Amino acid sequence: MPYDLDAREDGFEERFRDFLNVRRDSGADVDGRVAEILKDVYHRGDSAVLEYTELLDRHRLTPKGMRVTGEELRGAVERCDPDTVAALQTARERIEAFHALQKPEDLDYRDAQGVRMGHRWTPIKAAGLYVPGGTAAYPSSVLMNAVPAKVAGVERVVMVVPAPDGKLNPLVLAAADVAGIDEVYRIGGAQAVGALAYGTETIAPVDKIVGPGNAYVASAKRQVFGTVGIDMIAGPSEVLVVADGRNDPAIIAADLLAQSEHDANAQAILITDDGDFAVAVQRAVDSHLQRLPRSEIAGRSWAQYGAVIRVASLDDAPALVDRVAPEHLELAVAEPDALMARISHAGAIFLGRTTPEVIGDYVGGPNHVLPTGRSARFSSGLSVLDFMKRSTFLDCPPEGLRAIGPAAVTLAEAEGLDAHALSVALRLSGGGGE
Amino acid sequence: MPYDLDAREDGFEERFRDFLNVRRDSGADVDGRVAEILKDVYHRGDSAVLEYTELLDRHRLTPKGMRVTGEELRGAVERCDPDTVAALQTARERIEAFHALQKPEDLDYRDAQGVRMGHRWTPIKAAGLYVPGGTAAYPSSVLMNAVPAKVAGVERVVMVVPAPDGKLNPLVLAAADVAGIDEVYRIGGAQAVGALAYGTETIAPVDKIVGPGNAYVASAKRQVFGTVGIDMIAGPSEVLVVADGRNDPAIIAADLLAQSEHDANAQAILITDDGDFAVAVQRAVDSHLQRLPRSEIAGRSWAQYGAVIRVASLDDAPALVDRVAPEHLELAVAEPDALMARISHAGAIFLGRTTPEVIGDYVGGPNHVLPTGRSARFSSGLSVLDFMKRSTFLDCPPEGLRAIGPAAVTLAEAEGLDAHALSVALRLSGGGGE
Structure with a gap:
């Protein structure tokens, strides 16, 4: 049974706090094992990567064979359903159009003291x-991770994907082709993260590693952080749906299960001001679960981590939403903008x-890689x-230095950094070469 | 002796690569100890923080005594030299003015398919x-970390600073007052990071932790990442100065030592196209070192990690600069903009x-918290x-959903996520409540 909370009841605060504190990750401590794998890849490069691939993915490769060739990528596109490839292309175009508007602007100005300053943005390599x-x-x-990199101007986008028992998903390869990824390697796990971070004889190192993965991948990313940049450590996915009673319960139930079906650790939460609607949604969830192919996973997620929270008024929703700080937030109400204006913490709002929310998973335009937990x-x-x-x-x-240099000298001396003071004072006293 | 490299000589590439790979951090593995401290703070809150403070800072506190009061902050301002306080105020104003221009813009538009989308920026709490x-x-x-938070609109900026043997630097407290920090606690180390991340009876948790620290602090930040956000893991500081022969060697030497004096692990690098100038700078470094109060630290840093790299032409500098990717880059040449245009990787450019570079440490306006290593x-x-x-x-x-919904259904089905497909299909087939 999902959590059943009522904000109007005594003890809600404590029950809600307990609910927030439930850990949904596997909690497996793999740091030690991952540290060994990383060290091994650092020192032995390709050999280590190939050995771990054979051991963990049951798949024997040569250094050259790690690379998925351009022919394989194009072959995958040809083997996929043309409608699916067209949908991937639609998705890429829409993601690209939205992300193009995120490109930041440079800054370059001179202030009243005559000091020029600003910033320049450049892509990582x-x-x-x-x-x-x-x-x-x-x-x-694949699209959601690769397209922003391409829009940013990253010269070399490298994808790694494990091939358990040698098998790759052709759709993933097709997406790599559609996204214009530059290099694809059929390796995974901590060994692939190590190969990307440190480089091997075959794989040149990268500057930043993004993308989701299991506990080994998450631990590896955390451990190589510093050597390379990383994106967030992704946890299980979650959705919070705020819905009044004027929605179709079957639709809201499908939205909840669209999250639950990802993973038994995923979480779907409904906040509503209508008790009858809450019951109807719960009933529709049960009904959908009887027909959905992934009902075992979705059902476990819903029973374990799902929640229905009843509130006296949807005016009470924003404070609860901010405390959940959900990855995905649906506002299925008549005036969603007014509600959004009162909410601070959410990865993406629908x-x-x-x-x-599913539109955002695929073709909306905004990214679906979002902060979890x-x-x-x-x-x-x-x-x-x-x-x-x-x-x-x-x-x-020179005039700018005369204006602000003395304050720098004062602060350098106060901090006991005399070479700092000297560096400015020598220039103020008229040195400076030519 | 500092590294002495000449890009025109055979074997430069290998020597330069070795130089890049030198690790300058202490390398101390404190993760296990830090994990214990964090766990203890998580479970025992204030009591654990106070015990570690007594043990490590030799300083006994009560829960209430952790807080540095407003009176103490204002008292510190009064005890400091008024010129120094005025310089801190100048610095704050200039940092504030620059950072105010970094505030990002929201986005809200509707595309040709009738789909509205965008993003909103909100401060962390x-x-x-x-x-x-x-x-x-x-x-x-203190100013460089606190002012951007304040400009961003963070409601609660909390500072922790260890008080070894009970002693605090009045200038640091004065800076906290000038920066308008909301809460100051006299605690440090991994225990302070734990207190900020998890909260204690006395200290409410924060959402993000920034600021530099020793190996314990760096490890603690890395370990609490996920529970809270963190900034980068700061390593020892570095400067790379690109200078032609028309500079005053004494000035460039001071610039190099301004970096070296921070820390024996700091690094100062000179790239020049003028061999005589390189010699003159090295001589000026030695001469400054005879007079500077921090010459022991600066001298060790310069001897251990300093470098002079001669190039045939400053046209060769950008490629080397990008490989060093320095925290601070000085371009002491007649046409610095042209050189900057050819460089991608540097934290801050002077x-x-x-x-x-020292102007940027204090009063320039841009931030001095920069990516190292x-x-x-x-x-x-x-x-x-x-x-x-x-x-x-x-x-x-509805018309937007009709335009892009079918592609989402196609992709959901291709990924085997039927509840995803259902969530869109039910809406396309005319459901949707009211």
């Missing part, structure tokens, strides 16, 4: 994209009754900015 | 700022002969964006 194998191998995720409090979905970095610059002409 | 004690307790860093390849200096997060939104009116 090489990005690695981890794509999970198995059930979570989603072609849509407005109105005809905007299911309450991290929307402090982080954002993947964007073009994640594949760029900013250099600030400062240009003090 | 609470930020923690770690300020090191001891020699690295810099009031300028243009021309009268713009010492080659991480300018993939990350940026601290900014207002680090204290905000972006929620995307999507709003599909």
Whole structure:
């Protein structure tokens, strides 16, 4: 049974807090094992990667064979249903159009003291994209991770995807082709993260690694952070649907299950001001579960982590939403903008009754790589900015240095940094070469 | 002796690569110890923080005594030299003015398919700022970390600073007052990071932790990442100065030592096309070192990690600069803009002969919290964006859903996610409540 909470009842605060604190990740401690694998890949390169691939993916490769060739990618496109490929292309175009508007602007100005300053944005040179194998191998995720990198101007986008027992999902390869990924390697796990971070004889290192993965991949990303950049550590997915009683319960139930079916650790939450509607949604969930192919996973997620929270009025929803800080937030109400204006923490927001979260998973335009597990409090979905970095610059002409240099000398002396003070003072006293 | 490299000589590439790979951090593995401390703070809150403070800072506190009061802050301002306080105020104003221009814009538009989308930026609610004690307790860093948070609109900026033997640097407290920090606690180390991340009876948790620290602090930040956001893991500081022979060697030598004096692990690098100038700078370094109070530290840093790299022409500098990806880059040449245009990777760039890096440490305006250890390849200096997060939104009116919904259904089915497909299909088939 999902959590059943009523904000109007005594003890709600405590029950809600307990609900927020439930850990949904596997909790497996794999850090030690991952540290060994990373060290091994660092020191032995290809050999280590190939050995772990044989051991863990049951798949023997040569160094050259790690690379998925351009012919294989194009072959995968040809083997896929043309409608699916067309849908991938639609998705790529829409994701590209939205992300193109995220490109940041440079800044360059001179202030009243005559000091010129600003910043310049430049793309990172090489990005690695981890794509999970198995059930979570989603072609849509390939697009969502690769397109922002391409829009940012990353020269070299490298994808790794494990091939358990040698098998790759042709749709994932087709998506790599549609996204214009530059290099694809059929390796996964911590060994693939290590190969991207440190480089091997065959795989040149990248500057940043993005993309979701299992506990090993998450631990590996965390451990190589610093050597390379990483995106967030993705946890199980979640949706919070705020819905009044004027929605079709079958539709809201489908929205909840669309989250639950990802993973038994996923979470779907409904907040509503209508008790009858809450009951109808629960009933529709049960009814859908009898027909859905992934009902076993979805049912476990719903029973374990699902929640229905009744509130006296939807005016009470924003405060609860901010405490959940959901990855996905649906506002299935007549005036969603007014509600959104009162909410701070959510990765992506879906407005109105005809905007299911699923549109955002595939073809909306905004990214579907979003902060999970309450991290929307402090982080954002993947964007073009994640594949760029900013250099600030400062240009003090002599008059500018005379205006602000003395304050720098004062502070340097106060901090006991005399070479700092000297560096400015020598220039103020008229040195400076030519 | 510093590294002495000549790009025109055979074997340069190998020597340069070795130089790049030198690790400058302490390498101390404190993860296990830090994990214990964090776990303890998580479970025992204040009591654990107070015990570790007594053990590590030799300083006994009560829960209430952890807080540095407003009176103490104002008292510190009164005890400091008024010129220093005025310089801190100048710095704050200039940092504020620059960072105000970093505030990002929201986006809200409707595309040709009738789909409305965009993003909204909102500040994080609470930020923690770690300020090191001891020699690295810099009031300028307090401003550089706190002002962007304040400009971003963070409601609660919380500073922790260790008080070894009970002693605090009055300048650091004065800077906290000038920066308008909301809460200050005299605690440090992994225990302070734990208190900020998990909260205790006395200290409410924050959403993100920024600021530099020793190996314990760095490890703690890495370990709490996910529970809260963190900024980069700061390593030892570095400067790369590109200078032609028309600079005053004494000035360039001071610039190099301004970096070296921070820390024996700091690094100062000169790239020049003039061999005589290189010799003159090295001689000026030696001469400065005879007079500077911190010459022991600066001398060790220069001897161990310093470098002079001669190139045939400054045209060869950009490629080397990008490989170093320095935290600070000085371009002490007549046409610095032309050189900057050819460089991608640097945290902050200082243009021309009268713009010492030190100006940027204090009063330039741009932030001095910058990516170290080659991480300018993939990350940026601290900014207002680090204290905000972006929620995307999507709003599909019925006609928009009809336009793009079918592609979403196709992709959901291809991925085997039937509840996803159902969520869209039910709406397309005319459901949707009212």
